[in-house]
Amino acid sequence: MEYQTFLDNIYVVFVEAETPGNIGFLARAMKNFALQNLILINPCKLANEAYFQASHGRDIVNNSLKFDSLGEFLEEVPIDFVVGTTGMPGGSYRLSRIPLKPEKMVQSINSKGKIAFLFGREGNGLSNEELELCDITVSIPAHPSYPVMNISHAAAIIFYELFKNLYEFDVEGLEEASLVEKNYLLGEMDKIVKNVDLPPHKIKTANRAFKNIIGRSFITAREAHTLTGLLRRIKIKMGQR
Amino acid sequence: MEYQTFLDNIYVVFVEAETPGNIGFLARAMKNFALQNLILINPCKLANEAYFQASHGRDIVNNSLKFDSLGEFLEEVPIDFVVGTTGMPGGSYRLSRIPLKPEKMVQSINSKGKIAFLFGREGNGLSNEELELCDITVSIPAHPSYPVMNISHAAAIIFYELFKNLYEFDVEGLEEASLVEKNYLLGEMDKIVKNVDLPPHKIKTANRAFKNIIGRSFITAREAHTLTGLLRRIKIKMGQR
Known part of the structure; x- marks a missing residue:
């Protein structure tokens, strides 16, 4: 598969996960798109719930790597491009919170280097300091009345955008008529x-x-x-x- | 809001939900996109978990309508266009499982009528008979090794596609430079x-x-x-x- 290197180079980073179930759901969404590298920054304990919700993605939970802080991870693994996610985009005076929509985010990433996608926390999202470390900030355009999405929902949408033009249905006979x-x-x-x-x-x-x-x-x-x-x-x- | 009628006309139908948590997660994803009409076909009992996972979307769970069967719902509510979802698309010999990708699905719906999106079941998805009732079948292009997504993840992606060009970030000063x-x-x-x-x-x-x-x-x-x-x-x- 020509995109295997691209997949191998993607790191999904969950910052300070509070509930094991959300780690599991994130792992499941990763598995759906064949992503493997899950990084947990100072997470809650990995209870059974994480493995249960991961479904076929429990190997991803098993192989996840833990770091005490985001800085420690970024020092240890040479990431070329860091994408922050936020449900609370900011306007022109919060430069690190100026959001791209997922489609534009895909255009701006370089598919040859190591890329980290940062998600977290369930309660408060990523801090301004964490977003300062990112090359770009992506946000999902939702309804202004309640734009903050569940982490695994946001992740599923971002993974979908990354791969929607790469993955095809594994079934035969779907060619459009000539x-x-x-x-x-x-x-x-x-x-x-x-x-x-x-x-x-x-x-x-x-x-x-x-x-x-x-x-x-x-x-x-x-x-x-x-x-x-x-x-x-x-x-x-x-x-x- | 000019799109309020479009929102009011959308029905999210969860067929035979097995776990209350998934009902809650689905309601939360709906809330993120300001969808209100949740229909539960022969669901499991609505335990606390449903309300907890719904987060700010618990009113959607509260106001959900229950029907014994999909047929009963479709008789009672005059739906103009039924969209089935499946993680198991079929090839050329299973006409009701020929899938559209979410982007093409959006092109093919008429935004003026009542639209139902069918999701379910956690274990086995929608049956062939249920998909026969649909006008189109939509599927998310995931990795062939594990294409079956969590229901609320699939729903989040489909809602995102529906609204990605409609919703804008509720922050000021994001105009691109002239x-x-x-x-x-x-x-x-x-x-x-x-x-x-x-x-x-x-x-x-x-x-x-x-x-x-x-x-x-x-x-x-x-x-x-x-x-x-x-x-x-x-x-x-x-x-x-």
């Missing part, structure tokens, strides 16, 4: 439309409506094939060839 | 660059490098202002005007 396949389908419909006694100006409209919905539907090759077969049978039942 | 402000900054740097005894061909390169990083940095007006002030002071210290 132009040829789509035109074949439209051609069959056209033959039917011309034989249901529509006034001429409505023939064009009907074909256009069908073309529009096919165009907007991300139709797969198999779906196009199925519909083309159906139209052919309709055509025959109508007495056409 | 062209004029950026050019003023580049101009100050240019005066400095021309006075540090660089060979002529390196003057252009230095200016270009600075322009590149400014261009890629989504610099805010305030940051541009701060840097321009700094450069002006440097210039003065160097004996320039």
Whole structure:
């Protein structure tokens, strides 16, 4: 896998976790995106709840590394780019809290170096001093009435943004229909439309409506094939060839 | 708010929730995006855990509506568009499991009607019969080794995609610098660059490098202002005007 190095270079850092369940949920979200390096800064005790909520990600909890402080971690592991997360972005006078949305964050990271994503704490988030250590601060645009997200929810969204263009569904036959396949389908419909006694100006409209919905539907090759077969049978039942 | 009707029209449907904590986490994610309508189909008992994990979203748990079956809900509430979610997308022969990625899902929904998002169950997901009732099926592209996400994680990602272009950070002074402000900054740097005894061909390169990083940095007006002030002071210290 060409992106294995990228994955290996990502460190997920949970600062002063207060509840084992949240460590577990974070590990599960990491596992969903094949991230492995979990760093715990001065965490609560790792109770059973952490392993239970991690589900298939309990190996990540097992292999997590503990440090007493964020500074100690950053001294020990040579991180090239530190991304802070906050649910409390700041305006123009709090330079370290000026937030990027997750999509822009992805554009600004260099995929060749070691990257750390900092999350924490459940209660108070990252401190201003911790955000000062970060190269950028990312925040998720939520509703102003309650923008502070659960840590594993925020992490899942950020991981999703990182990998949404990299990961594909592991199933077959999802190719969108080709132009040829789509035109074949439209051609069959056209033959039917011309034989249901529509006034001429409505023939064009009907074909256009069908073309529009096919165009907007991300139709797969198999779906196009199925519909083309159906139209052919309709055509025959109508007495056409 | 112009999008209040859109919010009011969204129903989040949790099918056969098995653990109260997950109901709570789902409610919290809904609260972050100002969603209010939680529907529980044949759920487990609502223990304290549900209210605790909901955090500021406990009103959503309180106001949730229960139905015995998905069919009963769909008969009672006139939903215009049903979105199923699955961590187990299917290939071309399982038409109801052909997945859209969240971004494409957003393109295909009509923001004027009532929309239901179906999540569930923790163990086995939605059944084929339930997915048959859906207009589209959405799935999150995760790593093939473990693509099944926690329900509230999947929900958070889908809500995020729905609102990421709608919600803005509730802080002031985040406007990107205007062209004029950026050019003023580049101009100050240019005066400095021309006075540090660089060979002529390196003057252009230095200016270009600075322009590149400014261009890629989504610099805010305030940051541009701060840097321009700094450069002006440097210039003065160097004996320039």
